[in-house]
Amino acid sequence: MTGKLQLPPLQALVVFEAAARLGNFTAAGHELGLSQPAVSQRIQALENVVNAPLFERRHRGVQLTEAGNSLYLIVRNSLNEISEQLERTRHQRSVLRIDTDMGFASYWLLPRMERLQQLIPGVEVQITTSPNDYSFRDSNADLAIYFGHGNWAGTQTQRLFPETVFPVCNQKIMQQLQQDKRPEALLAFPLLKLPETRPQRWLTWEEWFRQHQVYGQSHAASRTFNAYSLVIQAALEGQGIALGWQPLIAPFLADNRLVQCGPQLRTERGYYLISASGKPTTAQQEKVKAWLLDEAWSFQLTEKALPEII
Numbered sequence: 001m002t003g004k005l006q007l008p009p010l011q012a013l014v015v016f017e018a019a020a021r022l023g024n025f026t027a028a029g030h031e032l033g034l035s036q037p038a039v040s041q042r043i044q045a046l047e048n049v050v051n052a053p054l055f056e057r058r059h060r061g062v063q064l065t066e067a068g069n070s071l072y073l074i075v076r077n078s079l080n081e082i083s084e085q086l087e088r089t090r091h092q093r094s095v096l097r098i099d100t101d102m103g104f105a106s107y108w109l110l111p112r113m114e115r116l117q118q119l120i121p122g123v124e125v126q127i128t129t130s131p132n133d134y135s136f137r138d139s140n141a142d143l144a145i146y147f148g149h150g151n152w153a154g155t156q157t158q159r160l161f162p163e164t165v166f167p168v169c170n171q172k173i174m175q176q177l178q179q180d181k182r183p184e185a186l187l188a189f190p191l192l193k194l195p196e197t198r199p200q201r202w203l204t205w206e207e208w209f210r211q212h213q214v215y216g217q218s219h220a221a222s223r224t225f226n227a228y229s230l231v232i233q234a235a236l237e238g239q240g241i242a243l244g245w246q247p248l249i250a251p252f253l254a255d256n257r258l259v260q261c262g263p264q265l266r267t268e269r270g271y272y273l274i275s276a277s278g279k280p281t282t283a284q285q286e287k288v289k290a291w292l293l294d295e296a297w298s299f300q301l302t303e304k305a306l307p308e309i310i
Contacts, residue, residue, distance in 0.1 A: 008049045013075050015042040016054065020072040024061040096288060097126040099141035103228035104271060105129050107248040109145070112295060119291050120284055131227070133201060134274060142285050144274040145292070147202060157272040158289075160296040161247055165203045166264030168244035168252070170236055174259050181262055183212040190221040190240030192231045203267060208243060211265055232258075247299050 018028035025039040032039075047054050054068035064072055100109060105127050109116075117125060134146035134155075150157040167186055169177075177185055191205050200207075205222075209215070223240055225231045232249065235242040236257055244258065252258040273292055275281055281289070 008046050012042045012046045012049075014079070015039055016046050017072065017075050017079055019043060019055070019062065020064055020068065021076070023063065094123045094284070095126055096120065096123050096143075096284065097128060097141045098288075099128050099130065099134070099144040100146065101131065101228075102129045103245075103248050104145055104147075106229060107232075107251060111251070116288070116291065119287065123284065142275075142282075143288065143292075145271055146274060147269065147271050149269055150272040152274060154277055155274050156277040157274050158293060159270050159272050160292065161271045161300070163203060163267040163269040164246040164264060165208065165243050165266075166260050167208070167241050167262035168235060168249055168258040169241045169261045170238045170258060171256065172238045173241065174261055177261055183209060183214045183262055186241050186262055187214075190223050192223050192225065192234050192240045192242040194228060194231060195224055195226060202245075202269065203243065203265065205243065208262075208265060212263065247296075250299070 015028060015032060015034070018031050019025055019039060022028050022031065025043070026036045028034075029036050029039045034042075043054065050067065050071065052067040053065050054071060055062040056065055098109070109127065113125065113127075117123075128141065133148065134144055134152055145160065146152075147163075150159055169189070173189060176189075193205055194202070196204065221240075223234060225234065228245075228248070231242050232244075232252065234240060235244075236252070241261060244253075244260070249258060253260070273289060275285070275289070
């Protein structure tokens with residue numbers, strides 16, 4: 001086992017470096033705000049530690065001895081490395097990573113990124129997305145926002161949004177429906193959807209029709225896409241009718257690029273704000289969590305009363 005390192009006071013090394021670089025105790029004192037006697041005392045204390053003279057005193061200054069020159073090279077390099085590391089650390093940006101899915105990132109989080117950045121200036125916000133369900137073991141994020149029941153092991157969760165879903169289409173298809181919002185009327189058009197999962201992670205068209213007492217009906221066609229952004233793009237182009245999840249489709253409803261064309265449903269699933277239950281959160285993370293919850297609450301206050309939970 002190695003013993004405790006025996007090092008002289010750091011201030012003595014700093015004084016030594018200045019005196020060696022300037023070749024004069026008085027000049028070193030001026031640079032460091034010390035008197036010439038104070039510089040001499042610290043050099044003497046350092047010489048006592050190394051048990052060797054470090055300078056030859058001359059009429060117009062001092063000159064390093066062989067031992068002094070060897071120590072100076074080490075001290076100068078070490079102090080330079082410390083200074084460079086401090087400079088790197090000073091300019092190194094803090095990072096806050098948020099994991100979520102592509103739909104939530106694209107349609108809800110990214111439009112609010114400027115306000116989020118203003119909340120934590122000087123912090124690099126990293127948004128990472130995954131099509132898979134949230135996994136605590138696989139996540140290195142500070143915070144996560146995922147869709148589900150909110151029961152991920154090893155996590156603390158707070159629901160941001162319930163699963164609120166209703167059919168949406170563009171204005172052209174809406175005109176063809178002639179304001180007919182009966183569930184069975186939608187079967188005349190292609191239904192746009194995501195792939196099915198086992199277990200099912202979100203509301204499906206089959207569930208939506210079943211909740212509205214439409215059974216055993218065939219529809220014109222279905223088109224399946226592996227990303228919700230593609231489902232929405234197909235709906236915008238009039239390729240069919242999609243299920244729209246709030247708050248993701250809110251921007252498209254606001255400018256009438258999509259319109260609601262059927263009754264909505266609400267379930268106990270939803271988007272949850274996730275953090276590790278066994279890991280203390282920083283003040284910065286708590287600030288962002290509070291902001292996300294407030295943003296979600298403000299959004300829901302603007303929405304109409306929701307129907308009963310299924």
